[in-house]
Each structure stands twice: as C-alpha cells, then as structure tokens.
Amino acid sequence: MKRTWAMMTVLAMAASLCACGKGGNGKVPATAQQPTKAAEKAESPEGGAEGAAAAKEDVIVLKYAAAEVPGTPENDANLNFIKTIEEKSNGKIKVEYYHSSQLGNDKQVVVAALGGSLDIVKSSAGNLMDYSDALAFADLPGLFKNQKHLRAVFQDEVVRKEISDDIFGDIGMVPVNFDVDGGAARALFYNRKGGAAKLPGDMKGVKMRTTGSEIEMALFSQWGASSVPMNFNELYLALQQGTVDGLYGHPIGTYGNKLCEVTKYCTVIDMSYIASVQLMSKGCIEKLGGEGSELYEIVMEAGKELELYKDKLIEEKLGSIMEQIQADGVEVYVPGSQEIGQWRATGQAVWEDYVGEGKMVPQKIVDEVVAIGEGF
Template identity: 25%
Template sequence: MNKNKLFFLSILVLVFSFSSCQGPSSKRIIKLGHGLGVTHPVHEAMLYLAKKVEEKSGGEMIVKIYPNQQLGSERELVELLQIGSLGMTKVSSAALEGFAPTMQVFGMPYLFRDDAHQLSVLQGEIGKKLLLDPEKYLLRGLCYYDSGKRSFYTKDKPVETPADLAGLKIRVMESNTASNMVKSLGGSPTPVSYGELYTALQQGIVDGAENNAPSLYTSKHYEVCKYYSIDEHTALPDVMIVSTKVWESLNEQQQKWLQEAADESATYEYKIWAEATEEALNEMQKAGVMISYPDKEPFRQAVESMYSDLKVQQPEIYKIVEEIRAVK
C-alpha cells in the first residue's frame, strides 16, 4: 500500500474517531500528535501540558499524546489540524511557514542578537501577533517552545567555514527559507522527513543535517554523524498549535484551561531545555562526536543576501524583521 493511500486511510480513521472526542462520560478528549521521540524535552513539555489540562479541568478535559510520527509527518499533522481531524500538534516554525507565511521570519539566519532578545520578541506583541496569524489558515498558535539554535552535523568532515558545505547534501525541513539558507552557504538543501532522516544519513541520501543538540542526541543521529559544528545559524522556536475547528468547539472555560496549560508548559519547557542541551553535548562527546565552534562571521556574511532579497521580494516580511531588530 503506498503512502498516499495510508495517509488517506489515516484521515478516514481520524475523522471517524473525532466524534468520540466527547465520550459518554462527558470528558473532552483532544488528540495531540507530533514527530519527536519520547525522550525529547519538548515531548516532556507536552506531557506537562496534558497533566495541567487534566488538573485544571478536574479530569473533564484530556489531552492524549501520540509521539514518534504515529499519526503522520509534521506536514501531514498540520493538514489534519486544518480539517479538524486532529486537535493539536507541535510544529517547527520553519515547517509552519508553508501554511502561515509570516512564520518564515523566524527562519532568517542570525535574526536574534542573543537569547534575551529572542525571548523579548516571542513574549512581546510581535510574538503574540505571529501566534495568531495562522488563524486565517485554520491554525491557532498557543505558545512557543524553546528549540535552541540550529547548527550543522555531518558524517565525513566538520563544517568550519561555509566553503566546507560545498558539494554536501544537507537535510532541511520543508521550508523555502531553510533551503535558501543552505544554498547561500554553498550546500545542497535536501528535504527529508525527520522520521526518515536516520536512514537517509546511513544510506548516504544526505551527507548531514542541521538541528539543535537535544534533537541530534535523542534522535541518535550522532551515531552516524560524528561532527557537530556549532555555528548557530538559526534560532527557530517550536510552536504549539491547535485546530481552529477544535478551538472553536471548546467553551470559554475549556479554552482558558487549554491556554493556561500551554503557557505553563512553555515556562516548564524553557527550564528543562538548557539542562537537556548540556546533557546532550556531554553525552555526544563521550560517544566520540567532535564538537567545534567555528567563527560565525563568515556564515553571517554569506547569508546577508537573504535579507536584501527579502526586502525586495517580500517587503511585508522584511518589515517584521525590522520590528524584531528594533526590540531592545
């Protein structure tokens, strides 16, 4: 059975089961699917969210979590949200840009000055507005999760300068911004589903990828890629989103429970993310991964043309860049 048929069947199953979300016990069950493994800190944050929803509602409302791409890839999960067959998912802002164009601003390399600047943006008016922008596409952002900074990891040699990416096939998410960034740095961007990436690395379909340290560690990609070059080219937040069809089916009290639980889970996730990053780097070094910290300036210079192009081609997105840069 091909993938399209499997996906179509999964939609039918979910559509059929959606009516059971309001069970005979009058409990409201919301399904949350995502692509990460159960040891990932973001999965832990989602468990925390589910716990808080149950506590706040006195058991009247349940968030049921399906990790490891059980219900589909990141893109497929977002599509299921749009038709209301799935309640919630965690998605990278990079993958979300294909559905909500303003989200692509987060994929611009070296956008934030530092962690404090990023947090000010996400927790301020700009961040709040961007969370709600996808509503016109039937998706509502609830909160941001820290997803660290993305850097390159490779199989055969470290990436110390942009020139080292020449001729390398680098896995990217389904994001035009991510593809343009890798092209600007001299690499060959190759979209691969996160769940299929380990095999793609093993088989040489790609020569490397780019991600944060906890994801590299929990995915076990470090077993194949022994070079991690921390150039920190992007700081893409993860976004917890809910189907607007599901959100609008909740009463005001249920919406309040869910939003409060999401906000509290984000605070919790930021705390455990730093710990997970430190642990991941330590454990990967023990496993023989060579970690390096290349000079970022050549990388910054190589991608500067992306901002020039953005200003001309998408002035509305460039305006958001300017607003972000103006945040103190």
C-alpha cells in the first residue's frame, strides 16, 4: 500500500501544482463548449440575476488532463468521451480538456488531482507505481497473449473491481476507464551504432527512456541497456540531442508524437503493453453528487464506452502504422522465432523478483490473468 507516500507527495507538491486548477497557468482548454440552457438564460436580458444564479448552480465544470496529442486516435476518443458526458448530462456537466500534457506529466497531474485542482486525469501503469502498485502486473513482459487478452482482463468484472478497489485504497481515486494505449504491443525505437538490434545483447549500452517503473528498468538491465527516467514530453529533444538513445513504446504513440523523426531503428518484440487508467478525484466525486448519483454514473458509463470506442479507432489506424513508420525512414526489424525466444527469455527472467507473496505483483492477479488468457 502506498497511500502514505501518496499523501506525503501531495503535501510536498500540491502547492506548486494547484495553479493548474485556477486558470493562472496560461493554458487554454482544448475544447470550446456550447453554453448550456441555464448559461444562455443568464446571458439574456430576461435572465437577469435569477438566470445567472441558475447557470452557476446547474453547470458543473470538470477539469480533465491527459497526455494524448491532437491527430491521434486516442485524442479523438477523448473528445468523444467529453461529448458523451456533456450530452448525456443535458449540459449539466462541462468538461475543460487539457491535452498534450499541458498541465504536467502523468505523475504531476495525479498529484494535482489528489490535491483537488484537477478532476479527471490519466496515468500509465508505470507512472502510477509511485502511488499504487495495483496496475504493476500490466508491466510484466510476456504476461499477455495480445491486446484483446489485456482488454478482456480489464472487462472482467471481478478483476476490474479488485484493481479499482486497490487503487481507491491506495490513493482515494476511482478509475473511470482502463486503456490499452496504442492498441498493440510495445516496440523498441532507438539509435545505435551497428544497425538494428536483432538480439537482446545488441541493446548493451543503449540509454533507454523509462517512466521509472521498476519492472521496466529490470527488463532493460536484462538486455544490458541503461535506464534514464524522463517525462514523455521531454523525449523528442532528448533523442535529438542524444541524452537518451531510445524508448520502449507503442507504434501509434511513437509515430503520433513524431519520435520517428529522431530514431533510426525499430525492433518489434511483441512482449509488453502500455496499460493506463483515467482516474476521478475525490473532489470530482463530490461535485457530481457522490458515488451512485445520476451524474456520477453518467461519467462512469461514458468511461466504459470510451474503452471500446478508443480500441475501434486504434484498430483502424494499426493497419497502416508500420508502413508510415518505415516511410518516415525508420528501419524496422522483426526477429525470427529463435531470436524472439531469446527476447522472451529476458522478460521471463524479470518475473522472479516481482511476482509472488509479499512482492509487487501478487500471484493471485497473475493467475487470474493467465486464466482469462486461455480463451485467446
């Protein structure tokens, strides 16, 4: 349990981040929303003070921060999530959306939400590990057979409740939805002398950007690569300047964030996925009238709809993404069966230190995931 650590972090950092919830940061929300009927009444001469009071009382403003950038399927899906909430609430909820990490990286927006200045935020499993290990299992290399397996895990009501309860117990926030970022396994994108890496040992000495996930860093160590903790929004410049040599990311996100412009090689190892979660703060729950209220359920239902809608948009994009990456000048290498076996062996070697009783990932959740995977 990391609740104590999370609360200490909030006390230390919230003061510096709370400005993001007060409009004093110069950031402009990504979506300009249409006024609700109450707001229109307030603006009309006939509305007067009564209309202004109604508008203030009726409209709940939620601040929503995420890392997705315009032009990607993930961002398009987030916009649909916002539209669904506003339409189903009949204008009672207005969402201010801050994309592209405008208000900070994953860890910073989680802290801001814990401090009360943001309402809905997104964090990858790796970044959430500073505050909760509930999603640590999703970082295990080789655990999932494919994207559909991971999605099925998140849609399983028993497992979903276990994860949600663990996150709430650790940081007092409620998961709105779970994502399989990029809809495909992570691949290695990097620069190195000697060409594309065919075997794990070829990555020796390569400086890899990491979220700080212990499991991810242990995997890089198995390859002989070094880990450099870094915010994602700093990565383009870092790759350009050689501060880091590579990243372990999903193809759509790597391409969408233009990181193919500053990497020469890609090795497809189909071993790990990037899971993430959108979280609702305690303050947001209270704004909506508490758990189980009509507005709370509207947001939660929109979150579940977002999962499948986002998967659909990503699947449509995946068919051509590797061609686009190669067109950008990246040399793509797909290991053969014997080579991929060596990559998978490095992933399995990580499990011993992190899976089991009293360790980061309970054996119980691994067994549940494996059982769900029998259908794939």
